Amino acid sequence: MGATSIHVQAVKPGSEIHNFRxxxxxxxxxxxxxxxxxxVGDSISHRLESAKQRYFDTVGQKMQTKAAPIREGVIVIKQETTMQELQQFAAVCKERFGIEAFQIHIHKDEGYMNAKQWTPNLHAHVVFDWTQPNGK
Structure with a gap:
């Protein structure tokens, strides 16, 4: 996989609805x-509940309401980008940063009409568990 960019932010409530069409x-x-x-290795709701429970078990209190333990990154891809390449990217994220991807969605059906031509918006969504094993 060549050079690209990723934009990561807290996962939105409708993320799975969008990703699964x-x-x-x-x-x-x-x-x-x-x-x-x-x-898909896990659902967002299950992973979020697991992160909250690990946090409670470690710290002894509930996770803060505004905490963002589950985050989603959108990566610009090429037509020929494969799932295997994105899984390798996820493995590097786990190794270097300790963040685990548990969902990857390649979208090749989005875009817009520009004058008379369809312009595709090729991208992938990678959903990460941003917590450490102890829940923090």
Whole structure:
């Protein structure tokens, strides 16, 4: 995988709905949705509850309301980017930064019409557990 960029922020409540295409979106071309790929190791809700429980077990109090233990990064990709390359990226994130990816979604069906031409927005969503093993 060549040079790219990633933008990471706290996961939004509708993330899985977007990533699994459970809602019709006007910037999605349904005839291209078969090109999308997903790898899921866990659900966001299950991972969030697990992080909250680990935090409580370690610290003895509830996690702060504004804490963001689950974060999602959007990576610009090329048409030929593979799931294996993104899983390798996730492994490097785990090794270097201690953050574990538990979902990867490649979206090749999004974009916009520019004059008379379709311009694709090729990207992947990587959902990370941003907590340490002790829950902090």
């Amino acid at each position: 459970e809602k019709e979106l006007d910037y999605v071309r349904p005839e291209l949705s078969h090109l999308n790929e997903s790898w």
